[in-house]
Amino acid sequence: MKTAPHCVILIDAGGKIVESNAVPGSNAFQVGVVLPDAHPDLWLHVKQQLSGEPQPNAATIYSNGKTFRVWVTPLFRSGHEPLAVCVIENHTELDQMALKMRAFKDLSEELDAIIDSSDDGLWVCDAYGTVLRINAASERMNMVRAADIIGRSMEDLVEEGLIDRSVTIEVIRKRCRQNIIQRTRSGRKLILTGTPVFNGAGEIIRVVVSERDITEIDSLSRKLDEQMAIKDKMHHQIREMQLSRTTDSPLVARSPSMVKAVKQALKLSQVRTTVLILGESGTGKGLIANLIHQHSDRADKPMIEINCGAIPENLVETELFGYQKGAFTGADQKGKPGYLELAHQGTLFLDEIAELPLSSQVKLLRFLESARVTRVGGTSSRQLDVRILCATHQDLDKMMAEGRFREDLYYRLHVIPIHIPPLRERKACIPPLIQHYFNHFTKQLGIEEKTRISREAMDVLLAYPFPGNVRELVNLCERMVVMADENEIRIDDLPDSVLDTAEQCKADQMVGFQKNRSLAQMLAEAEQRILEQAKRRYGSQIRMARALGVNQSTIARKMKKYVQS
Numbered sequence: 001m002k003t004a005p006h007c008v009i010l011i012d013a014g015g016k017i018v019e020s021n022a023v024p025g026s027n028a029f030q031v032g033v034v035l036p037d038a039h040p041d042l043w044l045h046v047k048q049q050l051s052g053e054p055q056p057n058a059a060t061i062y063s064n065g066k067t068f069r070v071w072v073t074p075l076f077r078s079g080h081e082p083l084a085v086c087v088i089e090n091h092t093e094l095d096q097m098a099l100k101m102r103a104f105k106d107l108s109e110e111l112d113a114i115i116d117s118s119d120d121g122l123w124v125c126d127a128y129g130t131v132l133r134i135n136a137a138s139e140r141m142n143m144v145r146a147a148d149i150i151g152r153s154m155e156d157l158v159e160e161g162l163i164d165r166s167v168t169i170e171v172i173r174k175r176c177r178q179n180i181i182q183r184t185r186s187g188r189k190l191i192l193t194g195t196p197v198f199n200g201a202g203e204i205i206r207v208v209v210s211e212r213d214i215t216e217i218d219s220l221s222r223k224l225d226e227q228m229a230i231k232d233k234m235h236h237q238i239r240e241m242q243l244s245r246t247t248d249s250p251l252v253a254r255s256p257s258m259v260k261a262v263k264q265a266l267k268l269s270q271v272r273t274t275v276l277i278l279g280e281s282g283t284g285k286g287l288i289a290n291l292i293h294q295h296s297d298r299a300d301k302p303m304i305e306i307n308c309g310a311i312p313e314n315l316v317e318t319e320l321f322g323y324q325k326g327a328f329t330g331a332d333q334k335g336k337p338g339y340l341e342l343a344h345q346g347t348l349f350l351d352e353i354a355e356l357p358l359s360s361q362v363k364l365l366r367f368l369e370s371a372r373v374t375r376v377g378g379t380s381s382r383q384l385d386v387r388i389l390c391a392t393h394q395d396l397d398k399m400m401a402e403g404r405f406r407e408d409l410y411y412r413l414h415v416i417p418i419h420i421p422p423l424r425e426r427k428a429c430i431p432p433l434i435q436h437y438f439n440h441f442t443k444q445l446g447i448e449e450k451t452r453i454s455r456e457a458m459d460v461l462l463a464y465p466f467p468g469n470v471r472e473l474v475n476l477c478e479r480m481v482v483m484a485d486e487n488e489i490r491i492d493d494l495p496d497s498v499l500d501t502a503e504q505c506k507a508d509q510m511v512g513f514q515k516n517r518s519l520a521q522m523l524a525e526a527e528q529r530i531l532e533q534a535k536r537r538y539g540s541q542i543r544m545a546r547a548l549g550v551n552q553s554t555i556a557r558k559m560k561k562y563v564q565s
């Protein structure tokens, strides 16, 4: 009877404790303590029991910040004052525990409500990958019922094909936080983060997995990518149109070498092979590339043209192959598709291919061999359907020998080359080209009468070597149409630089040893040519004589001789 927390006391009718097993020295429930003074609540309960009225004999009493459970049994003896036997149990700790339990239960209910109201999915697994709980969002995303999943191992769920892979298994294996992309059976795309929970001994006790459905975000981001790509393409096309307002005109080919190149291009337009177009600057390589694309079965898809030399070296790779988000500091947050991706199903024309840095040459070769592209900073590759056309005015053989162009790429590109001859080697193309561009510019400038060219002016242009090739001819035609006073272009309408070079070329051809001709004949021809040129340049015989360092009568005599002859 002497052990706490149970205390048994005997109380007389006056409320005094007459017997007690309370621990001696403690200030509660000791013999002699008068209940009405020390414990009024307890006395009230005891008094009710002693009054003989039917009352529940158990009660809870609070005293000095403690909680007691009290059972009172009255003892009625005839001839004696009644006594009460009182059993008191200290419930303070139990009470606190109950309070804690309630708080814990409230917290747990609150947590359940939060977890279940979350739009993000949540899985909790044990250290062996057994599912302990999943929330309502996860049930929806994975189209499962918690009851069918709880207690199952993640390995089984992967095996059954419910999910394609498990982040829980990864977390248990690698013992750290993991992120993965997962595809559900219904085709949804989820992003999962698995976090391990460790005990004090460093052992994994739980894996908590949060999952978010990114199917919509993914498709929106793809749509955004596509929109951006369309925008880029349009920018590109507008720039192209501005740059080459003449490229919409038909391609002129008269000389056999050019006709051969065009026929070759038309033939190649029917197959998917990579084509390398070689030729000096301005010979029409871009036009040939366009011709191939326009006659191919992908003509309704875009042809994207990139001048490899115009892109800064450090940007070439990302421009061509694109980059993944966060690939480098300053990278676009969403990542960016490269030109190869933008040209998907169409044609990519890589002009000035020789300018491609060696590092990008390797990547291009890999693309040509696999048709797959991996964005810079990316880990997965994408299969593409892109036809590649390349062009250069550089001597690739020489560059390869100097180690500036990769041999493997050279042979990969050089399978079918098209050579476009310089304009000076296909003079037959010059008259139709001039006529074509005269028509083009008179129409463009709104000039009513057609522009023609005099025989002499045409002769000069036929002698001119056109170092800038057709591009130079196009510019010259525009200039002539704009500047000419009459509708016929005469020698005087030609720029001095063209006249001088053409004359020089003619002279070079003329002056020189010619088989079966006498020295006198050759000198006479040279003299006649010089006089003709001087006449064109100076007009009057006096000015010609001054320029040639002879007197005017010599000029007059010689002019007469050559006119008569």
Ligand SMILES: Nc1ncnc2c1ncn2[C@@H]1O[C@H](COP(=O)(O)OP(=O)(O)OP(=O)(O)O)[C@@H](O)[C@H]1O
Binding pocket: 244, 246, 247, 248, 249, 250, 251, 252, 253, 279, 280, 281, 282, 283, 284, 285, 286, 287, 288, 351, 391, 392, 393, 433, 470, 471, 474
């Ligand atoms: N055969 C042709 N018929 C009509 N126009 C032509 C022809 N060849 C070239 N041109 C015109 O000449 C200009 C230059 O052509 P293009 O840009 O295709 O040359 P390129 O060889 O690609 O030059 P670059 O090496 O500098 O890129 C364009 O305006 C083009 O329309």
